[in-house]
Amino acid sequence: MPKPVTLLLIASVFLAGCATPGPTSLYLAGEATQAVQEIALESGQHTEYDGGLQPGDRVIGLGYEFNTDYVWLRLAPGNRLVVIKRHEEEFWYDYTLPDTFMVPADRSADLAVRAFNRMVYAALSGGRVAEITRYGEILGEHPLSESGREIGGLAWDQAGDSLLVLWADGGEVSWYARRDWQLQRTVALHEAVDPFSLAYDSNRSRLYVPLAGREHLGEFDLQGNLIGQLPLPKDVGGIDAGQRSTVRVF
Secondary structure (H helix, E strand, O other): OOOHHHHHHHHHHHHHOEEEEEEEEEEEEEOOOOEEEEEEOOOOOEEEEEOOOOOOOOEEEEEEEOOOOEEEEEEOOOOEEEEEEOOOOEEEEEEEOOHHHOOOOOOOOOEEEEOOOOEEEEEEHHHEEEEEOOOOOEEEEEEOOOOOOOEEEEEEEOOOOEEEEEEOOOOEEEEEEOOOOOEEEEEEOOOOEOOOOOEEEOOOOEEEEEEOOOOEEEEEOOOOOEEEEEEOOOOEEEEEEEEEEEEEEO
């Protein structure tokens, strides 16, 4: 018979929830598709998920969270946040954010999701990032650029627990510590890019940024070197990377 401590630990796992990471995939969505597209980075397998988006919905930001297997989408003009359960292809949450969250058409509205507590970070104008709970509660805004430097994409380093910011003015990615939002480091990308969204593979330390022309997605190492390319589907408005969950207990 299991000891009381063992039973307590088992019960805690079921109450808190857990997930077993699987292969890493890229997730993409945009204007001309009603589906979220998944590209397995190891096998190259391409899958589409019909999550309930309507023909008029236009994705302008995307974040993936592997614990719950949720794909977070930000829809134009930037003040609507929806969630698709990837493993069930089910439309889950739908939040309307304040009008102040709307962003001009030429600005990034990208998302990043911290897997540990499922907190969502949304790019705002003027180099600001909004912090939002998974229930749609807005906790505040964090100015990352004193000069108002515009954001071109967001991603979360799940291993280093840092927010990654792709800047809109020329191919640099900066890491910010979550606790105090201080700048940790900046990497210059050695290839022309189109900064509207950012993905980061924390498992292999790889950055994914749309290349200039939006026909290919560039894979960069942490020295900013271009080490690979993938075809980028037309009209993609948001990208992210994450280890697909194989087992979930919630």
